[in-house]
Amino acid sequence: xRSTRGNERVQPSQAILRGLAxxxxxxxxxxxxxxxxxxxxxxxxxxxxxxxxxxLSGFLPDFTVNExxxxxxxxxxTGFDDARIAPLVKLDERTYSLELWHGPTLAFKDMAxxxxxxxxxxxxxxxxxxxxxxxxxxxSGDTGKAALEGFLDVPGTRCAVFYPKDGVSxxxxxxxxxxxGRNTHVIAVEGNFDDAQSGVKRIFGSSEFARTMxxxxxxxxxxxxxxxxxxxxxxxYYFSAYADLIRDxxxxxxxxxxxxxxxxxxxxxxxxxxxxxxxxxxxxxICASNTNNVLTDFIETGVYDISQRPFYKTVAPSxxxxxxxxxxxxxxxxxxxxxxxxxxxxxxxAEKKQYQIDEEMLNRLQAVxxxxxxxxxxxxxxxxxxWHDQHYLMDTHTAVASAVLREYVEKSGxxxxxxxVSTASPYKFGxxxxxxxxxxxxxxxxxxxxxxxxxxxxxxxxPEVIKKLPGTPVRHxxxxxxxxxxxxxxxxxxxSAERME
Ligand SMILES: *Cc1c(COP(=O)(O)O)cnc(C)c1O
Numbered sequence: 001x002r003s004t005r006g007n008e009r010v011q012p013s014q015a016i017l018r019g020l021a022x023x024x025x026x027x028x029x030x031x032x033x034x035x036x037x038x039x040x041x042x043x044x045x046x047x048x049x050x051x052x053x054x055x056l057s058g059f060l061p062d063f064t065v066n067e068x069x070x071x072x073x074x075x076x077x078t079g080f081d082d083a084r085i086a087p088l089v090k091l092d093e094r095t096y097s098l099e100l101w102h103g104p105t106l107a108f109k110d111m112a113x114x115x116x117x118x119x120x121x122x123x124x125x126x127x128x129x130x131x132x133x134x135x136x137x138x139x140s141g142d143t144g145k146a147a148l149e150g151f152l153d154v155p156g157t158r159c160a161v162f163y164p165k166d167g168v169s170x171x172x173x174x175x176x177x178x179x180x181g182r183n184t185h186v187i188a189v190e191g192n193f194d195d196a197q198s199g200v201k202r203i204f205g206s207s208e209f210a211r212t213m214x215x216x217x218x219x220x221x222x223x224x225x226x227x228x229x230x231x232x233x234x235x236x237y238y239f240s241a242y243a244d245l246i247r248d249x250x251x252x253x254x255x256x257x258x259x260x261x262x263x264x265x266x267x268x269x270x271x272x273x274x275x276x277x278x279x280x281x282x283x284x285x286i287c288a289s290n291t292n293n294v295l296t297d298f299i300e301t302g303v304y305d306i307s308q309r310p311f312y313k314t315v316a317p318s319x320x321x322x323x324x325x326x327x328x329x330x331x332x333x334x335x336x337x338x339x340x341x342x343x344x345x346x347x348x349x350a351e352k353k354q355y356q357i358d359e360e361m362l363n364r365l366q367a368v369x370x371x372x373x374x375x376x377x378x379x380x381x382x383x384x385x386x387w388h389d390q391h392y393l394m395d396t397h398t399a400v401a402s403a404v405l406r407e408y409v410e411k412s413g414x415x416x417x418x419x420x421v422s423t424a425s426p427y428k429f430g431x432x433x434x435x436x437x438x439x440x441x442x443x444x445x446x447x448x449x450x451x452x453x454x455x456x457x458x459x460x461x462x463p464e465v466i467k468k469l470p471g472t473p474v475r476h477x478x479x480x481x482x483x484x485x486x487x488x489x490x491x492x493x494x495x496s497a498e499r500m501e
Pocket of ligand 1: 108
């Protein structure tokens with residue numbers, strides 16, 4: 001593998017252990033494995049774990065088959081409420097929903113964060129790293145819980161999450177502070193998400209803190225979405241969906257399929273592109289945005305511009321993003337794998353808050369990607385329509401993709417089959433989903449009451465993890481000032497060591 005901004009070559013395990021390249025770039029594969037149609041057809045009768053083993057072996061050549069097998073089983077063997085792990089549901093003759101939210105936190109981040117801790121500890125072993133890997137996360141809600149669940153009691157790891165004290169929903173807070181395990185820490189910061197994020201960045205930048213950790217036998221690391229170890233598990237489910245489509249007689253082997261992906265940091269849709277480059281017959285990748293539609297403009301015009309752009313808080317919060325970090329990996333490809341050009345674009349973005357790709361790059365981009373966006377009115381109408389027409393309940397993020405797909409098919413006349421990537425359980429965004437399907441008095445109810453009502457109104461099953469949350473004991477009650485995060489972390493480690501004695 002190599003960095004998007006330099007020429008150093010590393011093994012996948014090093015890339016995963018480091019996260020970001022020392023030159024500030026992101027790690028990308030130099031060449032892509034090639035999966036033939038015969039290989040893909042072999043996946044038809046395979047379990048999700050077997051499918052993952054096949055695909056991951058191609059991308060992670062410095063891991064042995066047995067290592068990967070164990071890691072995959074550790075990730076997907078338990079904790080999912082559907083044995084198929086990533087089931088594909090048919091909505092109509094040409095449209096399918098790939099449900100990626102059957103994991104422990106009910107959102108697609110689990111698909112990667114359940115596997116990443118195992119890949120990280122294996123990577124540490126391969127690179128002579130003996131210290132405990134200590135993951136720090138600043139979260140605006142969902143990623144924190146997914147990371148805590150992923151690292152929960154994984155030997156050789158520890159995970160601490162900082163969240164803004166008044167900046168997460170009641171359900172999100174409860175999900176985090178009730179986390180069990182011997183290696184998890186959750187700390188509320190008196191400040192907003194930016195304060196928490198800047199605090200974590202300062203801790204990562206402090207050589208003094210690094211020394212203290214080293215003395216304790218620990219090394220800090222990050223689990224954020226630019227790590228190749230988070231990208232690579234996401235490639236698997238695109239192959240898995242395609243294998244299901246052939247197995248169920250929905251497509252002929254080799255037939256092209258479109259995927260429509262609700263996009264924020266561009267990780268999920270980029271994984272689809274990597275699947276395409278490894279042999280999966282993908283027609284169009286449709287990039288769906290909410291009102292924060294910087295990517296729609298970029299794919300239409302080739303201009304990425306955040307200089308004048310307002311930031312909207314929407315009911316699809318995981319897509320509320322202005323800088324899509326993983327886009328750098330696509331830019332690198334569009335430049336013809338040129339690290340200097342890529343670095344120059346990223347410098348422009350940092351300095352001028354915008355850049356423009358040339359005609360040739362734009363043509364390459366538009367040959368694969370289509371795009372669109374849906375605002376709050378459109379996404380709520382889409383939830384209603386899918387429920388009314390097909391009795392299929394969607395969350396707010398999935399609804400963005402569904403609305404964008406509807407418009408794309410109408411305008412383009414594209415007759416290929418389409419898979420909507422469904423990224424969260426509707427119960428994760430109960431109030432918005434309930435109001436979209438016509439639930440009354442939503443404002444007067446909390447998240448939990450909305451979920452009970454949603455279940456009663458639709459006859460769909462409320463997930464156990466949400467049902468039992470209000471009764472689960474709180475295990476983390478630490479709070480700190482925004483300039484005291486390192487001290488709070490040391491205190492948390494001390495408390496946990498005392499509990500162990
Ligand atoms: C993170 C997230 C997304 C966006 O995925 P990216 O890989 O960041 O583009 C979409 N939907 C949900 C529910 C998410 O949690």
